Amino acid sequence: MPRTVRIIRRARQSGSDSATLCIGRTDPPLTTDPTTLHPADRRRPWSEPVLAGLVLVSLWGLFLFTAQSGNAFTTYLIPLVLLGSRTWRRELALLLHDPLYVGILVLLGYLGTSAAWSASATPNDVAKALSRIVFIVGYVSALVLLERRYHEHLRVTLLGVVAAAAASAVLAAAFGLVEEGRLIGYGDLDRAVVAGLCWGAACALALAVSIASTGAARAVAIVCAVATFAAMIASDSRTAWLAFAASLVVLAATHRRPGFSGLIVVAVAAFGVVVATDAGWLAWWFPRGDSFRFFIWASTLETVLDGPWLHGFGMLENHAASAGPYLIPHPHSVYLATLFHGGVVGLALLIGVLAGAVVRCIHCLADPRARTALVLLAFASVALALDGKQLIDKVGWLWLLLWTPLAWAIASGRRIAGR
Numbered sequence: 332m333p334r335t336v337r338i339i340r341r342a343r344q345s346g347s348d349s350a351t352l353c354i355g356r357t358d359p360p361l362t363t364d365p366t367t368l369h370p371a372d373r374r375r376p377w378s379e380p381v382l383a384g385l386v387l388v389s390l391w392g393l394f395l396f397t398a399q400s401g402n403a404f405t406t407y408l409i410p411l412v413l414l415g416s417r418t419w420r421r422e423l424a425l426l427l428h429d430p431l432y433v434g435i436l437v438l439l440g441y442l443g444t445s446a447a448w449s450a451s452a453t454p455n456d457v458a459k460a461l462s463r464i465v466f467i468v469g470y471v472s473a474l475v476l477l478e479r480r481y482h483e484h485l486r487v488t489l490l491g492v493v494a495a496a497a498a499s500a501v502l503a504a505a506f507g508l509v510e511e512g513r514l515i516g517y518g519d520l521d522r523a524v525v526a527g528l529c530w531g532a533a534c535a536l537a538l539a540v541s542i543a544s545t546g547a548a549r550a551v552a553i554v555c556a557v558a559t560f561a562a563m564i565a566s567d568s569r570t571a572w573l574a575f576a577a578s579l580v581v582l583a584a585t586h587r588r589p590g591f592s593g594l595i596v597v598a599v600a601a602f603g604v605v606v607a608t609d610a611g612w613l614a615w616w617f618p619r620g621d622s623f624r625f626f627i628w629a630s631t632l633e634t635v636l637d638g639p640w641l642h643g644f645g646m647l648e649n650h651a652a653s654a655g656p657y658l659i660p661h662p663h664s665v666y667l668a669t670l671f672h673g674g675v676v677g678l679a680l681l682i683g684v685l686a687g688a689v690v691r692c693i694h695c696l697a698d699p700r701a702r703t704a705l706v707l708l709a710f711a712s713v714a715l716a717l718d719g720k721q722l723i724d725k726v727g728w729l730w731l732l733l734w735t736p737l738a739w740a741i742a743s744g745r746r747i748a749g750r
Contacts (some may be wrong), residue, residue, distance in 0.1 A: 350565070368497040378412045378419070383481050385409050386473050389726050390489055390735075392518060393529055394496035403466070403725045410469035413476075422476050431687045431741050432724035435471060439464045442646045442673050442723055449645025454655050456647050470730065471738045478742035482700055486540050487548045492553035493533045497562040500526075504565055524718060525728050527568025532710050532732050534559035534577035539706045542586065543699040570717040578710035585702045624663055624717070631662040634670055643674030646723060672721065681722065685712065689739040701743035707736035 388405045413419045426432045443464045445455045477485065500520075520526035534556050541552035563571050631650050640645060650662055650671050660667045668677040688708055695701035711732040719729065 350584060353357060378416050379477070379480070382409065382412050382419075382473050382685070383477050383485065385412065386470065386477060387485060387488055389470065390731060390749055391725065393731060394493055406466040406470060406726050407655070410465055410475050413472060414470055416544065419476065423472055426472060426475065426741075429744070431684070431691055431737075432471075432475070434680070434684045434687055434732035435737060436467050436468065438684050439467060439723065441680055442669070442677055445643055445645045445673050445677065446647050447645070448639075448642070449647035452645065452647045460646055460723065461727055467723065467730075467734060468724075471734050471741075474735065474738035475742045478700060478739065482742070483544065483548060486536070486703075487544075487551050490533070490537050490540060490555040491551050494537075494551065494558045497530060497533070497558035498557070501558065501561050501565060523566045524568050526640050527563050527566030527571030528574065528714050528718070529731060530559045530566060531568075531571035531575040532714075532728075533576075534563055534707050535575060535582065535710050536703065538579075538582055539699075539703040542582075543702065570714060573717065574710045574713040577713045578706045581709035582706045585696060585705060607721075627663050628667055631664075631667045631671055635674070639674060641674045641676060643670065643672050643677055646672040646721065648672065648719075662720065663718055665715035665722055668719060668721050684737070689745050690738050691740045695743040698743040700739045703745065704736040704739035707732065708740070711736065 366564070385405045385408055391408070392403075415421060443461050446452055446460045449456075474485075477750075520529055537552045537556035537559060539550050541556060544552060563575065634650055635643070643648075648671070650668075662671060666678060666681070669681050673680070685708065687706065692701040692705040694710070714732055722729070
């Protein structure tokens with residue numbers, strides 16, 4: 332009998348939750364049994380539901396709150412809540428033993444340090460950049476720590492709000508209440524590209540949750556998947572469509588039904604071949620051409636190679652490309668933006684974090700959190716290549732597409748026994 336199968340069978344016979352067991356690892360699974368926890372962990376801090384509420388409101392704000400500053404207010408409070416409890420501080424210290432978590436800290440710390448050699452840096456700009464790094468670290472840390480008890484509640488509650496927001500946006504467009512021709516949403520989704528990316532990521536998340544859940548949770552996830560899929564298609568964002576296709580392939584690959592998985596992979600591949608080989612379909616897929624993408628990317632690469640390519644220009648600098656009468660204010664690729672800001676070192680750190688997260692999820696495929704994180708990381712990997720202006724920002728679409736699945740990847744491989 333294979334070693335992995337023996338590990339899973341022993342875990343099930345002992346009453347452990349198989350969803351928290353990492354395949355191929357002998358680490359004890361996650362547990363909330365008070366008899367096995369450290370005495371300090373048996374008394375959960377009163378701030379635990381408060382922290383869960385702040386995390387949810389931060390994500391809800393993407394779809395609901397018009398002012399980004401109002402949405403970001405909750406992210407100011409998350410680090411304060413974490414540092415205000417001895418239990419949270421103790422668990423944060425334990426997270427420093429996780430290589431993926433440390434990799435994220437190194438990536439963010441390096442980019443934050445790059446502000447020091449930004450030519451146009453001012454003390455106020457540096458302070459803003461560093462505060463955003465603190466907010467991202469606080470959000471990721473909170474999501475990891477809350478996953479032990481609230482993983483399903485957080486997902487279902489988030490999907491319920493997103494389903495209502497997506498349905499409202501679709502209905503508003505159907506009744507002609509949207510001025511722009513392409514569907515946008517409420518809150519921070521006031522641009523079709525950002526709206527499409529958020530709807531697409533939410534749809535991928537809803538599909539993953541619907542497969543892993545039962546009962547009311549599955550019903551909410553299915554409703555959300557239908558509403559967000561319609562909103563994503565109506566947004567007319569080709570970037571979102573490509574990213575969603577990638578997440579669909581990964582979802583199929585991690586699904587337990589080979590026939591269903593093969594059907595999805597073949598359908599996506601066949602559609603790609605048709606679009607790539609037929610001029611009519613190609614024109615339909617790119618109605619606005621390449622939107623100067625190749626010109627922008629070439630301009631960014633040329634600027635980096637002619638400058639400090641190793642450590643970059645600093646995270647407070649910005650690269651703009653001129654394309655005829657148009658001035659393109661950013662690289663339209665988070666990868667290239669990271670290369671511009673942090674040089675080869677910054678880009679290598681970002682790719683290393685993403686690769687580490689993927690490896691973690693593959694090793695922990697028995698955990699639904701790992702499978703869900705892998706689906707969203709596939710979506711994010713494509714989206715980051717085709718759009719975005721910087722890796723570090725206030726709460727926005729990158730928090731849903733990138734920082735959320737990274738937190739779930741950390742949580743999927745985390746152990747508590749022996750703490």
